[in-house]
Every structure is written in C-alpha cells, then in structure tokens.
Amino acid sequence: MPNAGPYALVVGGKCSLMRDPSLALDIRMQYRIVEASGDRGPYKVTITAYMYIVDDHRGREVFSYHWQPDGPKVKFPHLHVEHPAFKKAHFPTRRISLEEVLTLLIADFGVQPLKSDWERVLTGTQQKFAT
C-alpha cells in the first residue's frame, strides 16, 4: 500500500476563465489513496475535502463550494455566497463534484469551454464520481 495521504491538490492557483468580464476558478482539494476493487483497483483516489472558489475579475470571491469534514467548524458540504447580508451563511449542499461546478460555469455563467465535446467529457467523468 502506498502512502495513503492526505495529499493536497491545487489547480493552477487561479484558473482564468474565458468570459467577459473574466472569472477565475480556484480549486483546492485534499485526497487519500484507498484500496479499490474491480476496474478501478487495486487503488483509487478519494476526495476528502474540497474548495471550489469563483472570483470575479477584481479577485473578489463571488461564491464557493466547500467541504472540509475535518475543519474546525462546519463539517457538512456547503455553499458560500458573497453577498453582504449572507456572507457568513453556510447553505447546505450534497457533495459537489468539480464536473458540476464546471458545467454550472459554462451553462449559466457564459464561460467558453476549450473543448466542443465538453458536455460528453464532463458527463463521463461525473458518472465515475457517482460510483
């Protein structure tokens, strides 16, 4: 068995998204390596915490999805909306995948995808997340 972790993963510091005005996506994850059976074995990665943060073109947070079960306070997956009236609210969610966040940004925020078959790609990897 390799060192199981936890490990941290940062995607690009902040990924600039193709949109006018632009948005930036800051992806931070923690994961462990666990034993798995079947096609995905003998080991697979399992996400143990995540933070998907969307910032506006000035670097101000717009909204973010969090799940930090080992964190000091809120253990359940939740959404933060950077509205002055609700800044401290933790809107409960189920576990959210990165694919769902990318789909949201493309479908509802007008972010331009790099691949024309983005929907097929994201749906395919989303199905693996769900199993």
Add this chain to the structure above:
Amino acid sequence: MTTKTSIVRSRRLTSREARQLFDREARRHLKMSGTEFLRRWEAGKFDGQADTSAVRRVAMLLPFGR
C-alpha cells in the same frame, strides 16, 4: 514529475516546494508565514476567524505545510 496532456499539465511538488507554496499562500492571504499559520492553527488561535475565506483557503493546503 511533470505530466502533460494537450490542455492540462500537472506537477508533483517536492516536500520543499510544497512547503514553499504553503508559505506563499499564507503570506498572500494572511500576511503571515506558513510556519506562523501552522503554529496558530494547531494552537486553535484562529477562533472567530477560522471561517473566513482567507483562512479557509490556506487551511486547505495544510498537507503541503506539514
């Protein structure tokens, strides 16, 4: 180790590079060193601030700092 596809390039950090990244992020978001963040975090000294965006962003990278 660097892995590259047509769009994505991933890089595995050495322990030293990981600590440097953690230190940079602590300085960028909280104006303190990574060592100081770790000391305060483990002493529970972020009471009242632990749920701010800046602290949360750095805390997610704790595996890099330890």
